[in-house]
Amino acid sequence: MALNDISFVKGAGGLGRALPGEDHYSGMLFFNSTYPSGFSASAQVKAITSLAAAEALGITNDFSDETKAAAAITLTAVGSNGDTITISIAEPLPAGGTKSVVVATYAKTSADTTPALLATSIAAAINGNTTAGYTASAAAAVVTITARPGLGIYLNTATTPLSITFTGTMAGNISTLFGSAVLPGVLGVASKKAPMHYHISEFFRVAPQGILYVGIFPGPPTTYAELATMQNYAEGKIRQFGVYRDTTYTVGELTSIQAVCAALDAEHKPVSSVLYAADMKAVTDLTTLSSLATRADSKCSVVISQDGGGRGAMLYHATGKSITNLGAALGAVALAKVSESIAWINKFNISSGIECETLAFANGKQYSTVDSNTLNVLNNYRYMFLRKFVGISGSYFNDSHTAVTPASDYAYVENNRTIDKAIRGVYATLLPDLNGPLVMNNDGTLNDNTIAALQADARPNLDQMVRDGEISAYAVTIDPAQNVLSTSKLVIAIKLVGVGVARNITVNIGYTISL
Incomplete structure (x- = not known):
């Protein structure tokens, strides 16, 4: 054993320093009628470099915007001293099923001489159990129990989540169910900020040096002009977007998104990728989704997987809607070189060991229960989802499909x-050559020096892409015979040789009598 000492472990990433270049500049679009504290109708877009920056803008995980469900117990008999009541709540487990949480166990004392006094004592016992996190109040013989933060709508829809057990002659009943519209019952409403916080946290978990523009707009969108608003705010720097919708998935929305991308291309503010995620909880059979292979939305991708055993899974239960891996997927795109597939096993393990370790689909179905035929159908339909491999730990995207x-x-x-x-x-x-002179030969063709200068101007960033391994090679050609004197239009042809992706590897293996 080493001598006693004080040791130091240097942290990393706390300064939120960004990567060089702008390939990692990303945007995340949310729709919510209520703005977090750092946003407003006149300040709908903010640029952040860390999760802490998002929290400082009011995008928190404290469920402060949640309406907590409430139920009530009415006491009808106080019983004898020592008689007990045990109040339990069946809470969701991330991967499915429930666990029983004891909110309070209270034994009657001599001071509890009436149902009203007993109710006050039971409420105090519930409030004293800070581990469970529930709160209570008493009025006459009624104990109103309010859910802990983070359960959202779950208790509204769960089957008999509240149970009470008496011993002795103490008696009572559940007089108001969780989610009842009749007072003192309260219908639980899920937090809107918690899914935003989740996706932003997942983005920075995967791409800790990314730059993220967060846009929050009142919905629903009609033309997705919000994407252009965000890109204009960012002065054209955003390379990829994530769009989170907590409403029912509608494949036709990809058409609107693609149209915005085409318009931005024409304005020299190209967005290369828009990852789209929406609510698919009601889709029992995901193979009934329409194939994206028949579409023409090449800038769009649809993410249909989600965490199945961590925070994302709990948000799925709390909101009653698909959460998806949108934030992690956008982080992977931001982290990748432009030529890299985010499905590359060696670089893009999306599991944290907890989050995205257990996988599910956006309808809540656990990945482990889905057969390979279904996975192949969804892959052929060109959806993006996380998957597992035999022989290696972690979670990986199936591919980097677009809707085309x-x-x-x-x-x-x-x-x-x-x-x-x-x-x-x-x-x-x-751009500096625009409206510049083009020196001609006496036969009306472009001068060799003019061509060489234009080719040289086109090359610097392409040369850098070759050095960075983002393209394999390129060629710039200019036809000297084009009639620029009449048309004032110069045509430059550029051909790129891309970097391949080993989507499938075939190994021929067998025995031989000699080598």
Whole structure:
């Protein structure tokens, strides 16, 4: 054993320093009619570099915007001294099922001479159990029990979550169920800020040096112009978005998102990827979802998996809606080089060991119960979800699909990110040449020096992408015979050789009599 000493462990990431470049600039779009404290109708977008910054803006995980469900017990007989009442609540387990939480066990004393006095004593016992987290009040012979923070709507819909057990001759009944609209019952309403906090925390867990623009707008969206509003606020820097919807999944919304992306492309503010997640709890069979392979929304991807055993799973129970892995997926895209698939096993283990270790789908179905045929259907439909592999721990995305035919040049997120980065780079270096002179030869063709200068201007950022391993090679060509004198239009052709992705590996193996 070493000598006694004081040791120091240096932390990392506390300063929230961002990565170089702008490939990691991301946006997350939420819809909520009530703004957190740091947002308002005139300040709907904020840029943050850490979860702490989001919390400082009022996006917290304290469930302060939640309405807690309440139920009531009416006492009808005080019983004898020593008679007891045990009050229990069946709370959800993350992966399904319930656990019994004892809110209070109280034994009658000589001071509890009436049902009203007994009710006051029982309420005090509930309030004294800070571990369980429930609170109570007494009025006459009625004890009103208010849920602990974080349960949202769960107790409204759970089957008989409240139970009471008496000993001796003490007696009473559950007079008002959780979620009852009749006072003193209260209908639980889930927090809106908690899912926002979750997705932001997951983004920074996966991409701790990312930069995230958070937009909160009153819903519902009609044209998704909010994406353009956020991109304009960011001066065109956002490369990828996550869109979280707590309303029913509608595949047609991808069309609106794609249209916004096309308009931003035309304004030289390209968004390469929009990850979309919405409520699929009511979709019993996910294979009934429409295939995205028949669509033309190449900038869009749909995330249909979620945590099945941690905080995300508890939010699923509390909200009664799909939570998904949107934040983690966006973090993975921000962390990846533009040429990398977020399904790369060696780099993108999404499990923290707790969060996203147990997996589920957005309808609450546990991944472990889903057969391989269903997984293949969902993959062929080009949805994105987390999966497991035999022989390696962790959780990994199935692929980086976009909502377009697999034959498209832009069938994967990295295809869009790579070409958009090339476009941004070439635009920046060629822009000074706009409206510039083009020296011609006496036969009306472009002068060699003019061509060489333009080619040189197009190359710097492409050269850097080659050095960074984001493209394999490229070529810039300019036809000297094009009629620029008549048209004033110069055409430059650029061909990129991308970086491949080993989506499938075939190993031919067998015996031989010699080598």
